[in-house]
Amino acid sequence: MDCINLDDDTLKIRLADGNVHDDCRIMLGTDKRATITTNLSEFYHRAHIREGDICAFCFKVTENAALLSPCHRL
Secondary structure, eight states, X not given: XXXXXXXXXXXXXXXXXXXXXEEEEEEEOTTSOEEEEESXXXXXXXXTOOTTOOEEEOOEEOTTSOEEEEEEEO
């Protein structure tokens, strides 16, 4: 919650190796949980992530307060 800028709903997501990246939209629900709403399936397609693959995401705040989520395929 501390990392989400309510004025900017962009979530920058990338593979850990940096080869595939995309901007997704994030929506904060009434229960204060965040949901990625746009472009996540396109990111999965370009990164060749398929149903059944296991991935780990970690969030980090950059110098301009944008969320960056490197994706590690396990």
